[in-house]
Amino acid sequence: MNIIEIVNKQVLTIENCDREPIHIPGSIQPHGMLLILSPENGVVRYCSANTYQFIDKQPVEVLGKSLTDIHPALWEKIQPLLHADNSPFHPVPVGDLHVTIHASGEFRILSLEKRLDHEDDPDYAFDQTRGFIGFIERSRSLKDLCQNIAVETARITGFDRVMIYRFDKDYNGEVFAESRREDLPPFLDLHYPHTDIPAQARELYLRNLLRLIPDVQYEPVPLLALATESIQQPDLSDVILRSVSPIHIQYLKNMGVSASMSVSVIMEGKLWGLIACHHHQPLYLSARQKKAALLQGHFLSSQIRVQQVAEEHVINVNVEAHLQQLLNRIEQDEDMSQKFEQFSSLLAVTNATGVAMLHEGKIYEMGLVPSREKILGLIRWVGENVKSSLFSTSCLSKRYPEGAAMSKYGSGVIFHAMGKPTDSCVIWFREELELTVKWAGRPETSIGKNNGDKPLTPRKSFEIWKEIVKQQSAEWRASEINAATRFATSLQNHFHLTYLRNEENRLRVLNERLQQANQELSNINWITSHDLKEPLRKIQLMSSRIVYEGGDNLSDVIKIHIEKIRNSASRMQHLVDDILSYSMMNNRNNMFTLGDLGPIIADVKAELEEELSNKKGLLSVQSMPQSLRIVVHQMGQLFSNLISNSIKFAQPGVSPEIYINCQVEKGRDIREVALPADKNFYCIRISDNGIGFEPRYNEKIFDIFYKLHDRDTYAGTGIGLAICKKIMENHQGAITASGEIGKGAIFRIYLPVE
Incomplete structure (x- = not known):
């Protein structure tokens, strides 16, 4: 075999x-x-x-x-x-x-x-649990609880040294609590680099909650198999007897450790730390001792989050009290300078050492803060590089290129924008907290030197090496960041409400002035329509009487002057009539009805038939909308003004040609003027071949009293197109114009499709 x-x-x-x-x-x-x-x-x-x-x-x-x-x-x-x-x-x-x-x-x-224990004590687990409850009652903090667990584990197992070993976010380790034999040097507060426990070892700590090496000097016992079978390497992940990495064995030997045990401490499914035990002689544990040690790990795992929440609660109560004081002050009716001075809890609400606030171009400061130039530089950087309203860090120099220059008073920041960061924000600062971290040997020398052809080995030096950590503040707690957010959000809402109230007051004053102006305008309209018309009629009447009664006795010069008086009075009469027409466009008595544009344009054509005939002109009208919500007489005035303008501004010696057509367009497709995108409009196009005008006057010609041409050549008051614009506004539509010198003009009327 x-x-x-x-x-x-x-x-x-x-x-x-x-x-x-x-x-x-x-x-x-x-x-x-x-x-x-x-x-x-x-x-x-x-x-x-x-x-x-x-x-x-x-x-x-x-x-x-x-x-x-x-x-x-x-x-x-x-x-x-x-x-x-x-x-x-x-x-x-x-x-x-x-x-x-x-x-x-x-x-x-x-x-x-x-078997090392042949008797089982049924009360052992009960006594151990009762002892742990006593630890909880006596412990004022997580550190106290860990210290008690270390002492109890040493008593149960007999190890020379028991450490509660805590990982940071990068899995560097720290001896958080320690129980040791009196003659041994302390390891408390020492830090160990993450390379001391590789990632695959940490994974196994999540599976094997207890790992024991009774004798570091052991000789591994090989596994055997029959050569005739299909050989596979058995997975020993869950086996406590599994042989240990020779790298780790050498590491323990370098530390002078003869026996070792570790118990995993798990929090929320992640490896929080270890109960790490060392002995300077071989040490074999019974099943009951191993079970008791494991129970200590379970106890600690169950209480870590509880203790953290309890510690956080104490801080949160204090933070919440200061936050309420701030929230109560926000609503006080004071200017910003007074209000900021009354924010006496602004530092305490986040346990900050300084705070700065930017509002309406002014910076307000409290406590220890960097220079204003540096604060403004930070604000600009956040505005360009941070997308969210909240930015926080305990080491600003790692995020902000210029952070090192302001680390003395601003190593840590909570930045909360209140709208656009460069317009309004509040920044809490924490000054630099220079730390001395004690490492068990230099972190970068976690491997031994290579002498000749010998392979590299685990480090042999565990002498304390001190690292000075700069440009870093104390970590911000979740309760402090939440309080900062609540305060900044409430202050931002207050600013918005204050702005709205101020706008409301401003609009109220403007409305009162507008009502007063409207009243004055109504008085002017009354004067225009009544008081001015009567003197004009008398001027025209007396001028005619002088000419009639004077007869041949009047010299030609006097007759010329009297004719000028009559013409001026006539122009004044037309101007008064046009002003009255313009002012009547807002008359609420104008009744909207469903009307047809075809007959309205036909009536206008009949009124202008003589002028059109005198110039041998052409007016071509295609089919018009038949069911529109309009004020009939205003539509008549609109087309009368536009068509008469086309006749008036015909090119000398050229018969005027006027074309009117209509099509439906979507609001979103209309570019000349802003109209609701989700509505359809009738686009009525009125084009002619007249003298036209320069494109730069496309909008100007709708201004009241504005005339492109001299008064002697082209009669008129300059109000006609302004009246057209007012009519279209009354009908929730619009009117546009475009022209070219010598090629004519095009007017477009947009009326909503009902």
Whole structure:
């Protein structure tokens, strides 16, 4: 029978230890024995080389044999458990052995160890739990609780040193609490680099909650198998007896440790830390001691979050009290300078050392803050690089290129924008907190030196090395950041409400002035329509009477002057009539009805027939909308003004041609004027071949009293197109114009499709 070893013989160095397959070492520690068998028939496929020390049989008598023949008593005890979930901390007693069962793919793994405790105390777990409750009651903080756990674990197990080892976010470790033999140097507060515990080892700590090395000087016991079988490397991830990485063994030897144990501390599914135990002599633990140590880890895991929440609650109560004081002051009716001075809790609400606020171009400061130039530089950088309204960090220099220059008073910041960051924001600062971090050896020397052809080894130096950490503040707590957000949001809402109230007052004053102006305009309209018309009529009447009664007695010069008076009075009469028409466009008595534009344009054509005929003009009208909500007489005035303008501004010697057509357009497609995108409009196009005008006057011609041409050549008051624009506004539509010199003009009327 050919038996072979299946030890993983991959060459391990410190360079590839982070890729070491520590779950398949192919060997175990010698304080136990391993059997790997098929659960259906109990046939042993793999075994450790030390079977004789535990069951008085050599590997050749075990491999390929059924456990029913090898050890009937063992098979009888474990057979019912082969397909059940088994805990490694509830071993099955078989004579002087303890047996634990693990599933590994198609196999079952039996771990056998000598029983060190033959009596079981049923009150032991109760006493341990009662003691832990006492720890909780006496502990004022998480650190106190960890210290009590370290002391109790040392008492239970007998280890020389027990440490509560806590990981940071990068998995660097810190000795957070420690119980030690008095003659040993303290490791408390020492830091260890993340390279001391590689990632794959941390993964196994999540699976194996307890890891024990009773004797660091042990010689690994290889696993054996029959060469005739298909050999696979068994996965020993869940096996406590699994042999340890030689890199880690050398690391412990370099520290002078002879026995080691670690218990995983888990919080919310992640590895928070370890209960790490060291002894300077080999130390073997009984099943009860291991179970008790594991229970300490469970106790601690259950209380970490509770203690953190309790500590956070104390801070939160204080923060909340200061926040309420601030929120009460926000609504006070004061100017910003007075209000900022009254924010006495503005620093305490986040436990900051300084605060600055930018509002309406002015910076308000309190406490220790960087210079205004540096504050403005930070505000500009946040405005350009941070998308959210909140930005916080305890090490500004890592995020902001100029952060190092302001680290004395601004190593940590909470930046909250109140709208656009460069317009309004509030910034809390924390000054630099220079820290001394004590490392167990320099972090960058986590590997030993290479002497000649010898491979690199784990570091040998664990002498305390101090690192000075600068440009960093204390970490911001969640309650402090939340309080900053609530305050900044409330202040922003207050600013918005204040702005709206001011706008409301401004609009109210403008409305009152507008009403007054409208009243004055109504008075002017009354004067225009009544008081001015009467003197004009008298001027025209007296001028006519003078000409009639004077007859031939009047000189030609006097007759010319009287004719000028009559013409001026006539123009004044037209102007008064147009002003009155313009002012009447807002008359609410104008009644909208469903009307047809065809007859309206036909009536206008009839009124202008003589002028059109005199110039031999053409007016062509295509079919017009028949059901429009309009004020009929206003539509008549609109088309009358536009068509008469086309006749008036015809080119000399050229017969005027006027074309009117209509089509439906969508509001979103109309570019000349802003109209509702979701509505349709009738676009009525009026084009002519007249003298036209320059494009720069497209909008100007609708201004009241504005005339492009001289008064003597082209009669008119300059109000006609302004009236057209007012009519279209009354009808929720629009009018546009475009022209070219010598080529004519085009007017477009947009009326909503009902």
